[in-house]
Amino acid sequence: MAGSTLEIKDLHVEIEGQEILKGVNLTINGGEFHAVMGPNGTGKSTLSSAIMGHPKYEVTKGEIILDGENVLEMEVDERAKAGLFLAMQYPSEISGVTNSDFLRSSINAHREEGDEISLMKFIKEMDNTMDTLEMDKNMAQRYLNEGFSGGEKKRNEILQLMMIQPAIAILDEIDSGLDIDALKVVSKGINEMRNDSFGCLIITHYQRLLNYITPDKVHVMMQGRIVKSGGPELSQRLEEEGYDWIKQELGIEDETVNA
Amino acid sequence: MAKKAPEVGEYQYGFHEKDVSIFRTQKGLTKEVVEQISNYKEEPKWMLDFRLKSLEQFYKMPMPQWGGDLQELNFDDITYYVKPSERSERSWDEVPEEIKNTFDRLGIPEAEQKYLAGVSAQYESEVVYHNMEKDLEDMGVIFKDTDSALKENEDLFKEYFGKVIPPSDNKFSALNSAVWSGGSFIYVPKNTKVETPLQAYFRINSENMGQFERTLIIADEGSSVHYVEGCTAPTYSSSSLHSAVVEIFVKDNAYCRYTTIQNWANNVYNLVTKRAVAESNATMEWVDGNLGSKLTMKYPAVLLKGEGARGMTLSIALAGKGQHQDAGAKMHHLAPNTSSTIVSKSISKHGGKVTYRGIVQFGRKAEGARSNVECDTLIMDNESTSDTIPYNEIMNENISLEHEAKVSKVSEEQLFYLMSRGISEEEATEMIVMGFIEPFTKELPMEYAVEMNRLIKFEMEGSIG
Incomplete structure (x- = not known):
């Protein structure tokens, strides 16, 4: 198997003393696209933030392992350099820092000192990638996410993904707030990443994204756990029938964590 | 790794060269010291009288009871005049080697090649290096150290000197008026545009040595000029005083920008009075960066005296451990349709303190005047503090004033x-x-x-x- 392997074992996560994840198990191999679906409030975004190491989320039990390395012992930037990437649902705005300066710093952070990307190469790659994502060129010189529309922010996250080329990416509700045209463009970008070493975890509560990006595996999350896994047919069934049949099957009354 | 982390330890700008001074007054401030300075410089009688009168003002005036803490400032423990070498130099080759070394480390020669139209670099209290490009001379632009201007352009000098900031303005302008030395004198003739910035570097390089430079800029009608001064200072243990006076005249339709980056050592009291007069449709811009120092009190002012005059102050202040930056701006709208902008950015860290203190004044004649004030503070940790003290005085109903203040922290997100x-x-x-x-x-x-x-x-x- 080419690429990296991210293993999540019995992961328990608290935020401000409240347990949100109650034992998540998931393994993503390079070359695989996984989708985690589920209604709102079931812990999907917590899972993505915890993998990346957001300081608000406290892992109380379990393991996250990337290629045999203990991710939980790494700082956020070390996780990124080890090959993880999180496309965020709500990316921060940073005034005074241009998008292109930020992107170049990010790329260089992944490279050895003395092996920084040349400016010309960087500009060329960024131009090409922005074309793919149908982004306005002046977005390179705008301040990072400042005044970006919802759709522009999402495209910008995918721009970073495509230029940083991580081993494993987590896309947290990358489809929310996108109209159908933007969704197609973003999906095109993500599909271009597909190869036999890149692993991807797509978090969404709509099936529609998966019409454009076909996952290899689909997982349903409820009450802070993965309660059902299957192939692409599982997301199809969710699209047609909703989540109620799973709740019935598993005897779940309220799917959210707070229950 | 993208960039190498800054190396901990030696502070690059904290070096100092051997003291090569050849004349200095004794410590402390007396009538004799002032006379000595004036005699040494072979000044005209009127200047000596001006200095002595200013000294009396200084004695009479109380210490300011607002702003920063000045209790540890001891006027008796300061040397008021040090002359580093015989005369002002015109070419780089003639500059003494040790002084050059200091400048080398500041990157001056390189900067000169690319950007300088003329250099007057102040070393201790005297300008030692002065170079003016020929085309500036051809344009009739005068750019020299203030002492030379007093000798060589006395009439022009006398017409403007001390007219915007009289000695009696405040205790420190009185002090500067009594013991001033060095600084830049610039005269830009009518309708003359100086395209490249005129620059000067200032340094304090002698322990306990005050620096009292005096800068006077006259931008005549329809002219335009940008003056840049940058300061770095070696770090010394005992207190030092920098008390400059900067006076600027911006005539009808003229433009002047004055850019400062100051990075004083952490023991320096930086107490500076800066004021400009802007006539009809003139523009005056202060770009002011305050880093370092123990205490900075500085509020660049613009008197918007002519109709349609514009003023701007754009400043940053950074205060670390044991530092207080009390800085801001003053805009006095004295004529119709004048406008002003103040943008103040402050950062405090490691227990540092930043204060924005500003005045926007609209006089009775300020019909249709407008002002926009924006104060942003970034606080790096829980020990550090920030204050915003805006003062507005409005004597005319038909004006517009906007004030926006924001305090933020570096967010976790x-x-x-x-x-x-x-x-x-x-x-x-x-x-x-x-x-x-x-x-x-x-x-x-x-x-x-x-x-x-x-x-x-x-x-x-x-x-x-």
Whole structure:
């Protein structure tokens, strides 16, 4: 198997003393696209933030392992350099820092000192990638996410993904707030990443994204756990029938964590 | 790794060269010291009288009871005049080697090649190096140290000297008027545009030595000029005083920008009076960066005297451990349709204190005048503080005044976002801080922006964790 392997074992996560994840198990191999679906409030975004190491989320039990390395012992930037990437649902705005300066710093952070990307190469790659994502060129010189529309922010996250080329990416509700045209463009970008070493975890509560990006595996999350896994047919069934049949099957009354 | 973390330990700008001074007064401030300075400089009688009268003013006036803490400032423990070498130099070759070494480390020769139209670099209290490009001379622009201007352009000098900031303005303008030495004198003739910035570097390089430069700029009708001064100072243990006076006249339709980056050692009291008069449709811009010093009290002012005059102050202040930056701006709208903008960016860290103190005044004649004030503060940790003290005086009903103040911290979310792309916490913090002051740095000439960024990086060292 080419690429990296991210293993999540019995992961328990608290935020401000409240347990949100109650034992998540998931393994993503390079070359695989996984989708985690589920209604709102079931812990999907917590899972993505915890993998990346957001300081608000406290892992109380379990393991996250990337290629045999203990991710939980790494700082956020070390996780990124080890090959993880999180496309965020709500990316921060940073005034005074241009998008292109930020992107170049990010790329260089992944490279050895003395092996920084040349400016010309960087500009060329960024131009090409922005074309793919149908982004306005002046977005390179705008301040990072400042005044970006919802759709522009999402495209910008995918721009970073495509230029940083991580081993494993987590896309947290990358489809929310996108109209159908933007969704197609973003999906095109993500599909271009597909190869036999890149692993991807797509978090969404709509099936529609998966019409454009076909996952290899689909997982349903409820009450802070993965309660059902299957192939692409599982997301199809969710699209047609909703989540109620799973709740019935598993005897779940309220799917959210707070229950 | 993208960038190498700044090395901990030696502070690049904290070096000092051997003292090569050949004449200095004894410590303390007396009538004799003032006479000595004036005699030594072979000044005309009127200047000696002016100095002595100012000294009396200084004795009479009380210490300011507002702003920063001046209790440890001991006027008797300061040397008021030091002359480093015989005369002002015109060419780089003639500059003494040790002084050159100091400048070398500040990167002056390189900067000169690219950007300088004329250099007057102040070493201790005297301008030792002065170089003016021939085309400036051809244009009739006068750019020299203030002492030489007194000798060589006495009539022009006398017409403007002390007219915007009289000795009696405040205790420190009185002090400067009594013991001033060095500084720049600039006269730009009517309708003359000076395209490249005129620059001067200032340094204090002798323990306990005060620096009292006096700068006078006259931008005649329809002219335009940009003056840039940058300061770095060696770090010394005992207190030092910098008390400059800067007077600027911007005549009808003229434009003047005055850019300062000051990075005084952490023991320096930086008490500066800066004021400009802007006549009809004139524009005066202060771009003012305050780093370092123990205490800075500085409020660049513009008297908007002529109809349609414009004033701007764009400033940043950074205060670290044991430092207080009490800085701001003053805009006096004295004529119709005048406008002003104040943008103040402050950063406090490691228990530092930043205060924005500003005045916007609309006089009775200020029909249709408008002003916009924006104060942003970035507080790096819980020990550091910030205050905003705006004062508005409005004597005319038909004006517009906007004031916006914002205090922020480096947010967890921003750090998480940048770090999730592989950027280290240190670099991420630096990026956020640099972004915060970007509205300031983008206004600087290129090599100053580079130096500024470098200084901020040094200052930010160890600001995290």
